[in-house]
Amino acid sequence: MAQPDRTRDAERTRAEIIQVATREFADKGYAGARVDEIAAKMSTTKRMIYYYFGNKEQLYVEVLEHAYAGIRAIEQELDVEHLDPADAMRQLAELTFDHHESHPDFIRLVSIENIHRAEHIGRSTVLSGLANPALDVLARILDRGREAGVFRSGVDPLDIHMVISAFCVFRIANRHTFKAIFKRDMLSPDHREDHRRLLGDLVLDYLTR
Amino acid sequence: MAQPDRTRDAERTRAEIIQVATREFADKGYAGARVDEIAAKMSTTKRMIYYYFGNKEQLYVEVLEHAYAGIRAIEQELDVEHLDPADAMRQLAELTFDHHESHPDFIRLVSIENIHRAEHIGRSTVLSGLANPALDVLARILDRGREAGVFRSGVDPLDIHMVISAFCVFRIANRHTFKAIFKRDMLSPDHREDHRRLLGDLVLDYLTR
DNA sequence: TAATTAACGTACCAGATAGTTAGTTACGTT
DNA sequence: AACGTAACTAACTATCTGGTACGTTAATTA
Structure with missing residues (x-):
């Protein structure tokens, strides 16, 4: 894949290595990923991986850091202060729902880790x-809901985060194992809306009981 | 580790290989597990792995089959027909809670798979x-609860199983990632009882809404 | 008890794999 | 325009790893 005569650009090269390595690690796991395979899919050579990252493990660590940074960026944008507590909570849950669905590689990296x-x-x-950052938002929603008398008290924000996650x-x-055993694809459009509503109902029925 | 002069017993040898391999695969993943390492931890030799299982992949498949068989056996024993629907549902959820907690290797194998x-x-x-088998039990509890007028209708048993799982x-x-990021060990005794109750409340508040 | 076979052990190999050696080239600086 | 350094390449290697060739022994059977 390596092309001669390309211009030199450290940032671009680093970014490409991270991008290709993210796919490879998410796809095969840490032990299953092959440095040679990552190199073959890049427009530069394997030596550059060692030039920039030193070894396979450090490359993996920086892949993880990059993936988490992406998530954090999205969570920062969350603004539900203008919604009433119940709607805010549902929206927070649905944001997590949508986010995870559209970032399967991140979820795989977390499983691998x-x-x-x-x-x-x-x-x-x-x-x-x-x-x-979403945790602070969640805590604030719980406080507002409790003050308004609609949410039960004594709820730990981290517990709710845990349930949603x-x-x-x-x-x-x-x-994959769920589908193999129960013959149901949890990601099929047939169930997507039902599951999204189920999650919100689950959390809100608990909080408003 | 291999001892000479031991008596010959195909079943025992096979069982020991499965047992050692289960630990190794659960510990390191499929690609990370080493056939030589499994052999070193057995009282027989690597050759026996290939004698009985043919190759690494088939060994892994039989490890998975053995692990799932263990779970099935436990679920078979479940008998909650004598309890009222709400108590039955809570007991089912808590059985899963307890089971998964005491079989971390099984959960790891599922993640790996x-x-x-x-x-x-x-x-x-x-x-x-x-x-x-627990799914049939769950469906029966939902039916009884709906007939008694305490559970909402239109609930898919597999959805409830999904939530509990x-x-x-x-x-x-x-x-591990949860602890690294939020500094909370979900398995510490401090949270165990709270989480167990939280799960039951979550499911029952939803079903009885 | 001789023959047969299933169960086991030793020693080895070919290919894969992470990491390296030794050099070359683009490019900003002066 | 020459110089120094960061960016890059090609070819190589030590080691690891799944798998095997080949021989041996305990137990079963005729």
């Missing part, structure tokens, strides 16, 4: 302890 | 389409 017991995230100063991550991360 | 898009389950005649699987499968 959990197989490795998050050892790479732990080693990354950028990622470890990186707060989720669990549902949205499961749909994507476990869709 | 999803990274591989369930291609091995698909290839296994034993596993593909293997119905979950999502919550219980997430706690185990994603605990």
Whole structure:
């Protein structure tokens, strides 16, 4: 794939390596990904991977960092302060729902990283302890709902985040074994709207009980 | 590790290979697992793996089949027909909660299999389409609850199974990245009882709305 | 008890794979 | 325009890894 005579551009080369490596790692896992395969899919050579990233593991860490940065950027835009608590909560849940559905590679990287017991995230100063901006928004919605007397009190924001994440991550991360065993594709359009509503109902029925 | 002069027992040898391989695959993933490493942890030799299983992939498939068989066996024992629908549903959810917590290797194998898009389950005649016995129990509880007028109607049993699985699987499968980012161990005793109750409340508040 | 076979062990190999050595070239600086 | 350095390439290697060739021994059977 490597083309001679191309202009030199460190940023572009780095970015291309990250992009190709993201697909490869998300596709095959850390151990299953092949450095040679990543190189073959780039317009530069394998040596450049080692030039910029040093080794396979560091490349993987930077792939993870890049993926998490993308998510954070989207969450930053969330603005539900103008909605009443119930609508705000539903919208937050649906944003997570939509986001995870449209970023399966990110979900796969997270699954892969959990197989490795998050050892790479732990080693990354950028990622470890990186707060989720959506969590502050969630806490604020819960406070407003409780003050308005519509939400139950004593609810931990992180627990609600966990419930929403669990549902949205499961749909994507476990869709293959789920389909193989139950013969239902959780991502088919037939179920998408039902699941989206189910998630919102689940969270709101709990909070407003 | 291989000991000379041991008695010959095909079943025992096969069982030991499956047992050691289960740990290795669950620990390192399919590509990360090493046949030599599995052999080193056995009381027999690598040759026996190929003698009984042919190749690494077939060994992995039989590890998966064995793991799923264990789960099925536990679910078979479920008997909640004597409980009222709400209690029955809560008990079913808590059984899944407890089960997944005490079988992390199974959850890891499922995650790993999803990274591989369930291609091995698909290839296994034993596993593909293997119905979950708990699903029939769940459908029966929903019917009884609806007939008694306490549960909402139009609820798909598989959707409820999905919600329960999502919550219980997430706690185990994603605990490492969750802890790295939010500094909370979902498996710590501090949260265990809260989460167990949260799951039951979540499902029942939804069904009884 | 001799023959047969299933169960097992030792030693090895070919290809794959992460990482490296040694150099070359574009490009901004002065 | 010459110089220094960052960006880049091609070819190579040490090691790892799934898999195998070949021989041996315990148990079963006739």
